[in-house]
Amino acid sequence: MNLSDLFDLSLRGRRDVIALEFRGQTYTFGEIDASSNRLSQLLARRGLKPGDRLCIYLANCIEMIDLYLACVKLGVIFVPINILYRDREITHILNDAEPLAVVSDASLVPAVPAWHPAELSAEAQAMSDERPRVFLDGDAPAGIIYTSGTTGTSKGAVLTHNNFAANAVNLVACWQITSADRFLLALPLFHVHGLGNGVHCWLLSGCRMRLLERFERQNAAETFLDFRPTLFFGVPTIYVRLLDFPEEQAREIGRFVRLFVSGSAPLPAQVLEEFRAKFGHTILERYGMSETLMNISNPYTAERRPGSVGLPLPGVSVRLLNEAGDAVAPGETGELYLKGPNVFGGYWRRPEATQASFRDGYFKTGDLAVREPDGYYTLCGRRSDLIISGGFNIYPREIEEFLQEQDEVAEAAVIGVPDRVRGEAPVAYVVLARAIEPESLEERCRAKLASFKVPREFIAVEQLPRNAMGKIQKHLLPQKAAR
Ligand code: MLC
Numbered sequence: 001m002n003l004s005d006l007f008d009l010s011l012r013g014r015r016d017v018i019a020l021e022f023r024g025q026t027y028t029f030g031e032i033d034a035s036s037n038r039l040s041q042l043l044a045r046r047g048l049k050p051g052d053r054l055c056i057y058l059a060n061c062i063e064m065i066d067l068y069l070a071c072v073k074l075g076v077i078f079v080p081i082n083i084l085y086r087d088r089e090i091t092h093i094l095n096d097a098e099p100l101a102v103v104s105d106a107s108l109v110p111a112v113p114a115w116h117p118a119e120l121s122a123e124a125q126a127m128s129d130e131r132p133r134v135f136l137d138g139d140a141p142a143g144i145i146y147t148s149g150t151t152g153t154s155k156g157a158v159l160t161h162n163n164f165a166a167n168a169v170n171l172v173a174c175w176q177i178t179s180a181d182r183f184l185l186a187l188p189l190f191h192v193h194g195l196g197n198g199v200h201c202w203l204l205s206g207c208r209m210r211l212l213e214r215f216e217r218q219n220a221a222e223t224f225l226d227f228r229p230t231l232f233f234g235v236p237t238i239y240v241r242l243l244d245f246p247e248e249q250a251r252e253i254g255r256f257v258r259l260f261v262s263g264s265a266p267l268p269a270q271v272l273e274e275f276r277a278k279f280g281h282t283i284l285e286r287y288g289m290s291e292t293l294m295n296i297s298n299p300y301t302a303e304r305r306p307g308s309v310g311l312p313l314p315g316v317s318v319r320l321l322n323e324a325g326d327a328v329a330p331g332e333t334g335e336l337y338l339k340g341p342n343v344f345g346g347y348w349r350r351p352e353a354t355q356a357s358f359r360d361g362y363f364k365t366g367d368l369a370v371r372e373p374d375g376y377y378t379l380c381g382r383r384s385d386l387i388i389s390g391g392f393n394i395y396p397r398e399i400e401e402f403l404q405e406q407d408e409v410a411e412a413a414v415i416g417v418p419d420r421v422r423g424e425a426p427v428a429y430v431v432l433a434r435a436i437e438p439e440s441l442e443e444r445c446r447a448k449l450a451s452f453k454v455p456r457e458f459i460a461v462e463q464l465p466r467n468a469m470g471k472i473q474k475h476l477l478p479q480k481a482a483r
Contacts, residue, residue, distance in 0.1 A: 001138065001165065002072075002136040002137070002138055002140065002161040002165075003072045003142055003161045003164055003165055003200075004072050004073050004136070006165055006168070006169075006203075006204060007069070007072070007203040007204070009204065009206060010029050010179075010203050010204070010205070010206035011029050011030070011032065011033035011069075011203070012029075012030075012033065013029075013206065014029045014179065014206045015028065015029055015030035015033070016028055016029075016030060017029055017179075017206070017208075018208055019031075019032055019202075019206075019208065019209065020032065020062070020065070020202075020208070020209050020210075020211060021208070021209070021210040021211070021227070022061070022062050022210070022211045023062075023213075025062070027062070029206070032065065032066070032069065033069075034129040035066050035121075035124070035129075036065075036066045036069035036070045036073065037070075037073065037128075037129045037130060037131050037132070038124040038125065038127040038128070038129050039066050039067065039069075039070035039120065039121070039124045039127075040069075040070035040071075040073045040074045040131075040132050041124070041127040041128055041129075041130070041132060042070075042120060042123055042124040042127050043070055043071070043074055043076060044074060044132055045127075046100075046101070046115075047100060048074060048076045048100055049074075049075075049076075050074065050075030050076065050134055050136065050140065051075065051076075051077065051140075051141070052076050052077065052099070052100050053076070053077045053079050053097045053098060053099040053100065053144065054067070054071055054076050054077070054078060054079065054099055054100060054101060054102075054103065055079045055080075055081055055093065055094060055097060055099040055101070055102040055103070055112070056068075056078065056079065056080045056081065056102070056103050056104075056190070057080075057081040057083065057085075057090065057102055057103070057104040057106065057108065058080075058083065058103065058104060058105065058117060058190075059083045059188075059213050059214065060188060060189050060194075060211055060212065060213050060214065061117070061213070062211075063103075063117035063118075063120070063121055064080075064117075064189050065189075065199065065211070066121070067103060067117070067120075068189070068195070068199065071142075071143075072142060072161075073131060073132055073134065074132055074134055075134050075136045075140055077141045077142065077143060077144055077158075078142065078143040078144075079093070079097045079099055079143065079144045079146075079156070080143070080145070080189065080190035080191075080195065081093050081102075081146070081190060082146075082188070082190050082191070082392075082450060083188065083190060084392075084450035084451055084452060085450050086447065086448050086449060086450060087108075087448070088402075088448045088449070089154070089449065089450060090108065091111065092153050092154065093146050093154065093156075094111055094112055095111065096146075096153075096154075096156060096348065096349070097144055097156060097348065098112075099112055100112070100113070101113040101114065101115050102114050102115070103115045103116075103117055103120065104116070104117075105117055105118070136161065137161075138160065138161045138162035138165065139160050139161070139162055139345075140160060140161055141158045141159065141160055141161075142159055142160060142161045142163075142164055143158075143159050143164070143195070144156040144157065144158050144159070144348050145157045145159060145191065145192055145195075145290045147289075147290045147291065147393060148386075148393045148394060148395040148398060153398070154398075155347040155348070155350055155353055156347060156348030156349075156350075157290045157291045157344050157347060157348075158344055158345060158346060158347065158348050159192075159196070159293070159344050160344070160345065162341055163293060163341065163342055163343070163344055164196055164200055164293070166293075166315060166340070166341035166342045167196055167197070167200065167293035167294055167342045168196075168197075168200035168201055168203075168204045169204070170294065170313045170314055170315070170342070171197060171200075171201050171294060171297075171313075172201055172204050172205050173314070174297060174299075174300060174313060174314070175201075175231075175259060175261065175284070175297075175300050176300055177201050177204075177205040177207065177231065178205055178207065179205055179206040179207050180207070180230075181205060181207035181208070181229075181230045181231045181258070182207065182208050182209075182210075182227065182228060182229045182230045182231065183198075183201070183202055183207050183208065183209040183210070183229060183230070183231045183232075184209075184210050184212070184223070184224065184227055184229035184231070184232050185198040185199075185202070185209055185210070185211050185212065185233065186212040186214065186215035186220075186223075186234070186238070187215070187233060187234070187235070188214065191264075191290070192288065192289075192290050192293055193233065193235070193263060193264050193288075193391070194233075196293050196294075197233060197261075197263075197288075197293075197294065198233055207231070210223075210227045210229070215234075215238055215241075217241040217244070220241065220242065220245075221245045221246070221249050221253075224249075224253045224257075225249065225252065225253065228256045229256070229257060230256065230257060230258040230259070231257070231258060231259050231261075232257060232259070232260050232261070233261045233262075233263070234260065234261070234262055235262065235263065235264040235265055235390065235391030236262055236264075236265050236266065236267045236268065236271060236391070236423055237265075237390040237391060237421055237422050237423065238391075239260070239262055239267065239271055239275055239283060240271055240420065240421050241421070242275070242279075243271070243274055243275060243278060245278075247278065250278045250279050251278075251279070251280065253279060254278075254279035254280040254281055255280075257279075257281065259281075259284060259300070260275075260279070260281050260283045260284065261283070261284045261285075261286060262283045262284070262285050262286075263285065263286045263287065263288055263294075264288075264388070264391035265388040265390075265391050265423045266379060266388075266423065267283060267285045268423075269306035269307040271283075272285070272306045272307075273306065282304045283304070284297070284298050284300065284304050285297075285298050285304070285308070285309055285310065286298065286309060286310065287309035287310075287377070287379065289365060291343070291344045291357070291363060292338055292340075292342055292343045292344065292363055292365070293342040293343075294313055294342065295312065295313060295316050295318070295338050295340070295342065296309045296310055296311065296312050296313065296316070296318070296377050297309070297310045297311065297313055298310030298311075299311060305376055307378060308372070308376045308377065308378045309376075309377050309378070309379060310376055310377065311375055311376060311377070312377075313340075313342075315340045315341050315342070316338060316339070316340035316342065317338070317339040317340060317362070318336065318337070318338055318371075318377065319334075319336075319337040319338075319339075319362055320332075320333075320334030320335065320336060320337075320369060320370075320371060321334050321335055321337055321359070322334055322335075323335075325359060330371065330373065331370065331371075331372075331373070332370065333368050333369070333370050333380055333381075334368070334369065334370075335364065335365070335366070335367070335368055335369075335383055336365045336367045336368070336369045336377075336379075337359060337362035337363060337364055337365065338362060338363045338365060339361055339362045339363065343363050344363075366382055366383045366384045366386070367379055367381075367382055367383075368380050368381040368382060368383065385415070385416075385474060387414075387415075387416030387424045387425075387426050388416075388423055388424055389416070389419070389422045389423060389424050389425050389426065389452050390421075390422040390423070390452055391423075392450070392452045394416070394426055394452065394453050396413070396414035396415065396416075396426065398449075398453070399412070399414045399426060399428065399445070399449065399453055399455065400412045400413060400414050400428075402445065402448060402449060403428060403430060403441070403445075406436070406441065406444060407433070407434065408432055408433055408434040408435070408436035408441075409430050409431070409432060409433065409436075409441075410430075410431045410432065410433040411430070411431040411463075411464055412428055412429065412430045412431075413428070413429045413464050413472050413474055413477060414426050414427070414428045414429075414455060415427055415429070415474050415477060417456075417479075419456075422452075425456045426453065426454075426455045426456065427455055427456055427457045427459065428441075428455035428457070428458045428459070429459050429461050429464065429477050429478075430458055430459070430460055430461070431460075431461060431462070431463055431464060432460050438457070438458035438460075441455075441458045442454060442455070442458065459478070461477075461478075464477070465477065
């Protein structure tokens with residue numbers, strides 16, 4: 001079955017039921033089915049064929065859901081772009097994915113045709129609401145998700161219908177999501193957490209979802225109390241924000257929510273404990289990646305262990321290997337490798353990078369982990385110097401390359417420092433060739449990089465610590481205090 005067949009359980013099977021709330025409007029599954037059919041007819045008329053790419057640069061909105069479903073039905077590959085990305089980052093994705101068009105309401109200067117979502121929706125009104133007749137194999141690509149790359153530019157992880165389907169079937173089963181759930185989704189739809197987990201679990205289970213444009217801590221408590229969800233997915237930063245809710249509201253929310261899930265970054269055990277004390281719920285932590293969707297999850301009915309990501313999901317095989325590629329002894333730390341129907345086939349048009357990321361058919365995650373005697377996995381660091389801030393991945397290399405392009409900067413090294421709310425935040429160490437104020441460097445970064453990548457501090461140093469081979473030793477950079 002492809003995703004369209006799977007979503008039909010709700011789109012056709014629950015036609016008259018309210019499916020979605022967005023900005024005070026409600027939509028039934030049947031209405032969503034019909035509007036995405038019309039849109040797919042329009043996309044086909046505009047020349048999109050199975051296997052073509054369509055880039056989407058939008059904040060969460062109803063049009064984005066319609067566009068996603070239209071692409072799924074047509075076999076067009078959906079390529080969402082992080083709405084916080086700036087020209088430089090957007091241009092890279094457009095050049096790499098070679099889409100037929102980009103859908104955006106921002107004034108981009110793209111190298112490809114830009115389509116306005118409101119215009120598309122208006123024009124689609126006149127189209128037939130018949131489903132396009134396209135046969136799609138489960139191995140057909142459904143989406144390309146760009147992940148920040150260790151080489152400085154991001155690579156596109158190609159996810160198939162089967163990858164997304166296996167992921168959704170697992171989560172719906174293991175977290176017991178049903179049509180009786182009320183699901184509050186505040187995560188961005190351009191990442192696999194919001195799209196692959198959020199949208200797919202909603203459409204497979206047939207539950208009612210309230211979609212937010214974004215998570216806003218100022219009105220989050222009112223939103224919870226107004227919608228009264230039973231199910232919520234968040235990144236740790238969101239749970240840190242929820243801890244600020246007044247006691248009484250937190251208790252009331254704890255009474256109607258059935259399950260809080262956390263992922264995309266490590267959930268500090270202290271946040272889990274404080275949340276349990278305040279809301280009366282143990283957050284269920286799970287582990288995933290853009291390339292693999294969800295792999296390991298704490299169990300719904302058994303122990304949800306603080307600091308641990310739990311047990312491999314059904315169909316997922318896990319290996320812990322040392323640098324030589326041998327399995328580590330029980331209780332020892334190894335690099336986590338994964339195999340399963342959820343794991344992608346490779347990076348878009350990057351055969352070498354793809355080859356380098358697999359060993360014996362297992363995907364090399366770059367994360368280090370230990371398996372406890374009872375099978376629970378605990379993550380304990382990373383091979384790469386990836387920074388995760390607010391659930392967004394940052395590769396220091398990309399920021400370092402940008403800083404080094406500045407005439408005043410001779411060298412740069414970026415590291416993550418602990419941050420109470422965001423988990424980590426980037427800080428830049430620079431060796432200057434000419435004088436420049438930190439504020440000017442910050443301004444230039446802000447103009448060209450997504451806000452979460454802008455270093456929180458720029459520290460001028462005489463030189464960067466290097467080993468005998470000339471490699472920068474980031475762990476020897478002067479430590480910054482946690483905030
Ligand atoms: C954050 N910002 C946004 C935004 N999210 N702007 C527009 N739309 C969004 N969706 C910007 C703000 O403008 C601000 O920029 C900065 O980010 C911090 O915002 P804030 O208001 O202070 O928010 P905060 O309370 O800190 O919460 C941030 C957050 C955000 C949690 C809402 O970080 C977020 O949405 N994170 C989710 C990331 C995610 O979905 N990751 C999944 C990856 S998939 P400025 O300029 O003022 O600093 C993956 C696999 C897996 O990893 O396993 O899931």
